[in-house]
Amino acid sequence: MPERQTILGLVDSIGNKEQRCVDIVQQYLDRIQQLDKHLNCFREVYAERALDQAKKVDKQIEAGKDVGPLAGLPIAIKDNIVTEFGNSCCGSRFLENYKSPFTSTAASRLINSGAIIIGKTNCDEFAMGSSNEHCAFGIVHNPWDSNCVPGGSSGGSAAAVAAGLCTAALGSDTGGSIRQPAAFCNVVGAKPTYGRVSRYGLAAFGSSLDQIGPITQDVKDAALLLKILAGADEHDSTSAQLPVPDYLAQIDTPIDRLRVGVPSQYISEYNSDAVNEAVRNAVEVYRDQGAEIVDIDMPLTEYGVAAYYVIAPAEASSNLARYDGIRFGKRAEIGPDENLTDLYEKSRSQGFGPEVKRRIMLGTFVLSAGYYDAYYKRAMQVRRLIKEEYDSAFAKCDILLGPTTPTPAFEIGEKTDPLSMYLGDVYTAITNIAGICAISLPGGFQRSNDRLLPIGIQIQCNAFDEQTMFRAARMFESQTDFHKVQPELAKTGNL
Amino acid sequence: MGFGTLEEVDKQLTIQEIKQVAKLARLRLTDEQLKQYQGQLHTILKHITKLSELDVEGVEPMAHPSNISNRLDEDNPTISLAQSEVLSLMPQVEGEYLAVPKVLPGSDEDA
Numbered sequence: 001m002p003e004r005q006t007i008l009g010l011v012d013s014i015g016n017k018e019q020r021c022v023d024i025v026q027q028y029l030d031r032i033q034q035l036d037k038h039l040n041c042f043r044e045v046y047a048e049r050a051l052d053q054a055k056k057v058d059k060q061i062e063a064g065k066d067v068g069p070l071a072g073l074p075i076a077i078k079d080n081i082v083t084e085f086g087n088s089c090c091g092s093r094f095l096e097n098y099k100s101p102f103t104s105t106a107a108s109r110l111i112n113s114g115a116i117i118i119g120k121t122n123c124d125e126f127a128m129g130s131s132n133e134h135c136a137f138g139i140v141h142n143p144w145d146s147n148c149v150p151g152g153s154s155g156g157s158a159a160a161v162a163a164g165l166c167t168a169a170l171g172s173d174t175g176g177s178i179r180q181p182a183a184f185c186n187v188v189g190a191k192p193t194y195g196r197v198s199r200y201g202l203a204a205f206g207s208s209l210d211q212i213g214p215i216t217q218d219v220k221d222a223a224l225l226l227k228i229l230a231g232a233d234e235h236d237s238t239s240a241q242l243p244v245p246d247y248l249a250q251i252d253t254p255i256d257r258l259r260v261g262v263p264s265q266y267i268s269e270y271n272s273d274a275v276n277e278a279v280r281n282a283v284e285v286y287r288d289q290g291a292e293i294v295d296i297d298m299p300l301t302e303y304g305v306a307a308y309y310v311i312a313p314a315e316a317s318s319n320l321a322r323y324d325g326i327r328f329g330k331r332a333e334i335g336p337d338e339n340l341t342d343l344y345e346k347s348r349s350q351g352f353g354p355e356v357k358r359r360i361m362l363g364t365f366v367l368s369a370g371y372y373d374a375y376y377k378r379a380m381q382v383r384r385l386i387k388e389e390y391d392s393a394f395a396k397c398d399i400l401l402g403p404t405t406p407t408p409a410f411e412i413g414e415k416t417d418p419l420s421m422y423l424g425d426v427y428t429a430i431t432n433i434a435g436i437c438a439i440s441l442p443g444g445f446q447r448s449n450d451r452l453l454p455i456g457i458q459i460q461c462n463a464f465d466e467q468t469m470f471r472a473a474r475m476f477e478s479q480t481d482f483h484k485v486q487p488e489l490a491k492t493g494n495l
Numbered sequence: 496m497g498f499g500t501l502e503e504v505d506k507q508l509t510i511q512e513i514k515q516v517a518k519l520a521r522l523r524l525t526d527e528q529l530k531q532y533q534g535q536l537h538t539i540l541k542h543i544t545k546l547s548e549l550d551v552e553g554v555e556p557m558a559h560p561s562n563i564s565n566r567l568d569e570d571n572p573t574i575s576l577a578q579s580e581v582l583s584l585m586p587q588v589e590g591e592y593l594a595v596p597k598v599l600p601g602s603d604e605d606a
Contacts, residue, residue, distance in 0.1 A: 361536060
């Protein structure tokens, strides 16, 4: 099997005319053909379109034209980020044959930079889930151990990058859906600050929480992609009207006297021993580079999941009201004696899977008359307390260091109780509550029996401080080799 | 429904209450699903009662992480989706109209 290659590595070899784009794309298509039957990362592969575009890029290069920073690079996007080609299904039966009439801003920006959208990746239905077990089109398998989940909801994207089925992928993150699968699959996943990347064309789940971000093989690729994705967009009034820094400019320059905050709550008895060990190791990596390690107290950490599972389902129940069987998507058959309400109820009950229904039920309940104050309003008040706790932490440190998840990937079918699945979001959902940015990095492995399962290290930074986040992440990555370790599948093609 | 504060969530929602939530959400659930969601919502809501441990007296609710409010755009008309494109997304159309089941009860005559 050809070596897995980073975006920046391939950009060089395309620019130097060492490799033709059409050959690169064909290699990826072959790899998908060979490996994805084991993994189920892709919902759709746009083979013909990808090869056509690659030929065009080759011609442009031949003619000496400027081809854009991502020219010819096969990138995958999550199934909830719409494009006007192919279907955009959001992992749901409701949108099984849905063809979007427009392309999302994020996908457009990649395409305008020369990238080739090679396919759409499977995800938990409407991005609700932490395991990809809630995808209507089958479970995605973790390339490190096919009995394990790849994480979710951007599990197809993370597994595809880990297995080398694309150079990079887009995910979306409402409560950890980029970072947790990145951690489970040993790749890099960045959740930008709320407002950094346009949400236009991202199927809405939790509108005050959702962000699109890159999943890549290393930190530099993530920085490059975010630079292209970020920035104001007239189609999203919540996109920030702020300039986008060149995240790559100083990425290899370590930050002098970086203040690394380590909340005592992040090294916990609820984490696996290997996860705690990986965090302690990461602290030493920074200390060795002259960073100042700052003890931080974040007692609200344990309240993040509770606040999140009020706010996110509340917003979801409202956002998903649009799937009513009337204007687009699935419409159920009704009998001659049935009315409009029957049509709504049947379409929604047939179109949605169990996790989506559960969250709509939960969200509808917490917003219903008599419960709004006790649940939703209180959760929004706790949200402010959480934001204030982060503000005071960032007065004392530049980054917060901890684990992405309490444990590595779990087995498919292992978590049958929804709450136990939700509690795994303890270190990620709270970032979205505060609206700040965070990145998950390969940070170690847990060995159990004869297998290695990846562990993710998370760096959280203040709102719109992605520059510090990437530089600090690169400081860790430059001193470690975890990100270079690939699953056997990616190297040999064997599970 | 039976209770209004977080502390009282120890009581499980009754099947009738679960049915009422499903009705509000326009979901038609089987008896088995109702029972399953009754148990699962109870477990989740019980965890959420953690929020009542915190003093939120006088704390301004935060609905959104950004501090943008009501950004206004110039009123410049642009080309929007063609009618045919929108119609092609619809599950059922009649001519240039979206078709839906009869909304008002009464005569079967087309107006």
